[in-house]
Amino acid sequence: MIYNIPFIVVVLLIIVGLATVVFKRNLIKIVIGITIIESGVNLFLITLGYRENSVAPIYTFAPSTKMVLPVPQALTLTSIVIGVAVMALMLSFAIRIYQHYGTLDSRKIRRLRE
Amino acid sequence: MSEMSKIVRTISNSLFPFIMIYGLYVIMHGHLTPGGGFQGGAVVASGCALILVAYSSGWVFKKVKESNLSILESIGAIGFISLAFLGIGVTFFYNFIAGSGLLFGEIPPVGPNSGNLNTAGLLPLMNLSVGLKVIAGLFAIVAVMAFVASRRMRKK
């Protein structure tokens, strides 16, 4: 049971993030929502590679060779790197939108909807 | 964002070299321990961001030009891809240095060991170029955002 807790947290994080993206009107909060979903997915990947009573996959002075799976960790790192780029670009869009419309409320930014 | 107080500036000044050394260590040991180009680069860039907060973005842009940062970033990326290209005699990304006895060319021992920095072939070089790209890229992002935001505040 105790080893299923991370998966429950993953589901909770993804639901919270999705709710934020769908229901919040503030653009910054939408960006935060996407970041929360991303953390959920990253946690999911990390949890996949976990083994009981094992060490980090580093051979330098390793106390034992029973190690967790390194591949999901590499995937997570890549996903974090991409996440940084995504967040930076989204925030700079938000800055630009704020400069144009003077607001971050998506209900008030409707130039495209006509 | 204006300059912060003297206390903050002094503390940042004294912390800055340690953050730099730690970040460069993480980049350099990327093939042995957790970390590598991105992680170490992020540490170095956060050290630079500390300076940015303590002084002001205007002060930083007097010292470093944004265009120079983007040149550094391009050089990092080009370095990474060129290193991958060097192996094209065999395959793209082929690690031709590993095990060849050149710099970074020793064969690492099997199993738990004390860690030999002089191994892994292309990987440390690639880590260095990724590190350069990440330092320049992240610092440019943070600095430009801070600069735009501070200009906005002054207008109000």
Add this chain to the structure above:
Amino acid sequence: MNMNWLLTHSPALLIAIPLLAAFLTPLIDRLSKRARNVLVLIVLITVEVVMIVLAWDVFTGNTHIYTMGASNPTATIPVQAAIPIRIVLEVDGLSAFMGLISATVSLAAGLYSLAFVRRETGQGRYYTLLLLMLVGMLGMEFTGDLFNLFVFLEILSIASAALIAYRFYRGDAVEGAFKYFVISSLGALMVLFAIGLLYGQYDLLNMAALAKVMKYTMLDKIALVLFIAAFAMKCGAIPMHMWVPDSYTVAPASITAMLVVASQVSLYALFRICFSLYGLTLDVTTVGIIIISLGLLSMFVGVTMALPQKDIKRLMSYHAISQTGYMLLGVGVGLYLIGKPEFSTYGVVAMEGGIFHIFNHALYKGLLFLTAGAIFYKVKTRNLNEMRGLAHSMKFTAIFFMIGAFAIAGIPPFNGFASKLLIYESVYCVSPILSIIAMLVSIITLASFVKVFHSAFMGPPMRNTKEGEVPKSMLIGMVILTVGIILFGLFPGWVVDHIVHPAAQALADQAAYIQAVIGG
């Protein structure tokens, strides 16, 4: 350096050369603007030529495998392991087909941009991002590795989002880019989650190796749903289409032509996942019906929403949604019939129609968007009510627009007719209603484009616009696509036999896909 060497390494070179050039561009931009343009053009032409050489070899029956960093490009499985652990590029018929589309449209868009963005700032970055988009597309098409697919998907969407917001001084451009980016990040995270689900069960990321051991458990079904939802979202199928008109409208016209291809690359990923990854283990009837209904919805709703539009690019983007429906319909019927005896008769024809339509759509929709950009370049508005009589000064643009409009409506001598006919006659065997809806949509499309042509090009000339045609480089960009349309329209039989058939075969034959990477 001989032909064989080039052919062996071309999958990696095609991705690596534009990637290297993308980062060289900002450096050379500093030295000379002209040198930068020359570099970008040389790279785009090289990619096109190498792509044609590679595609030619693939269409004659050789699937190309390239293992990154291995001691031999075809050594997919390392000696120490029993499964492929390196990144494997796999170029089969469909990948080469999609690669040709991306390379051709990028070349046209690159040429067109030379004059089109001349007055804008930050052109160095524009070309960097354009090349990165090409890298993302080619990478998604060639890769045989699920996680690599995700990485290239993200490269593609980050570059596209930044380019949609290229005219950042206009609020609507940034707004459209934000919308696009929220949707594509959500899609990419769904893909990553699905990859995690598959990896957790099988410890594999290579698509061919995964396909071999695929058991279609409950978790696989969840992963499939996530994949289909994410890629349908990215290709702009109807329930998730709201980002398409907003972002296509505000992007520079050359980028809109690239975005059309980018959304088709997502379509490619969707087909690849359904056919090559899941294949016959899938419940093909149900998934086929889902894809067919997505296609029908997109076709019909897209075209009806296009009718009342006044903004020329917005109108065209709704048509893009509607045309995506044809591809989903054609390939969906193929998926519905795969494994059944009817597949060899009309199932494969439906797939050929759907796949052929991808190329045709990229050509004529790209051309239409480029003409819309030419109009915008001249009269500085996209509103159809504010323009008239443009045929007086822009003769070539008017002709190109006419060719594009005939092709999209499926009028015989042009390429749209060829693929639509394949779709009509094959889906008719499944259900006549599908065929009737497809024809009806085609007629409404023609009506809508007649309206556009009339209000933009006919009538007395406008007073306050400058005389003359748009600059030459824009015309050359449009000519490339027009030549493609006419050639494909004149020789559809040859094209279907030599280009489309290998692509459809590659998609239908899952065993060959697995065999190529892991053997046996």
